[in-house]
Amino acid sequence: STLLTINAGDYIFYTDWAWTSFVVFSISQSTMLVVGAIYYMLFTGVPGTATYYATIMTIYTWVAKGAWFALGYPYDFIVVPVWIPSAMLLDLTYWATRRNKHAAIIVGGSLVGLSLPIFNMINLLLVKDPLEMAFKYPRPTLPPYMTPIEPQVGKFYNSPVALGSGAGAVLSVPIAALGAKLNTWTY
Numbered sequence: 001s002t003l004l005t006i007n008a009g010d011y012i013f014y015t016d017w018a019w020t021s022f023v024v025f026s027i028s029q030s031t032m033l034v035v036g037a038i039y040y041m042l043f044t045g046v047p048g049t050a051t052y053y054a055t056i057m058t059i060y061t062w063v064a065k066g067a068w069f070a071l072g073y074p075y076d077f078i079v080v081p082v083w084i085p086s087a088m089l090l091d092l093t094y095w096a097t098r099r100n101k102h103a104a105i106i107v108g109g110s111l112v113g114l115s116l117p118i119f120n121m122i123n124l125l126l127v128k129d130p131l132e133m134a135f136k137y138p139r140p141t142l143p144p145y146m147t148p149i150e151p152q153v154g155k156f157y158n159s160p161v162a163l164g165s166g167a168g169a170v171l172s173v174p175i176a177a178l179g180a181k182l183n184t185w186t187y
Contacts, residue, residue, distance in 0.1 A: 012064055013079035013124065015133040022124070025081070026117040033083060033116070034109040037090055041104070047095040050112075054087035073137055076127050082119035086112045 013025070037050035058080060065078040093108035127133070 012061055013081055013120070015077055015079060015127055015130045022117070022120070026120065029081065029083070030086065030109075030113045030116040033087060034090060034105070034112050037087065038094075038101070038105055038108070041094055041099075042101050045099060047091050047099075050087035050090040050094075051084060054083035057081075057083055074133065076133060077137055079124060079127055082123050083116070085119055086116040089115055 013021070033050060033053065037053055040049045041047065061078070061080045065075075065080060068078050069075060089111040090104075090108040093111060094104040097103035097107065124130075
């Protein structure tokens with residue numbers, strides 16, 4: 001679940017784009033926290049799983065925050081997201097519904113989906129000056145050899161090479177079928 005949640009978008013609020021990513025972060029993080037924790041709880045029956053996951057992810061983020069701080073970025077450059085209270089609500093729901101999986105998913109998932117954005121909105125309001133942080137301390141860009149190459153969609157639509165390769169791909173199936181048929185004939 002921690003891997004699911006960390007890889008569901010960026011699990012760290014970088015101050016320079018915290019507000020633009022807030023909605024995407026809220027949807028992906030609340031969904032992945034609920035999916036992973038409920039999945040594990042249904043197989044083990046352990047009610048504290050979501051809080052355990054949230055604590056691990058909080059520690060991961062504090063480590064990342066410390067790493068950026070060690071590189072010379074200010075303390076507020078990374079805002080540690082608030083997962084733990086929402087995860088506690090999910091665990092309490094699972095315990096209170098007598099481990100009814102449907103109730104845990106519907107009620108617990110709703111509580112996480114509603115509370116996680118609120119907790120993180122309050123958390124982001126505590127940042128001193130996000131715009132100054134964004135312009136004064138931009139994140140480093142990727143080196144040229146790591147920059148992704150944009151696909152050239154529609155650029156070669158009238159190219160004879162593209163036409164030939166497309167026609168070859170389309171005609172290869174009936175030609176292969178004919179070859180297979182000819183191969184079965186006896187002479």
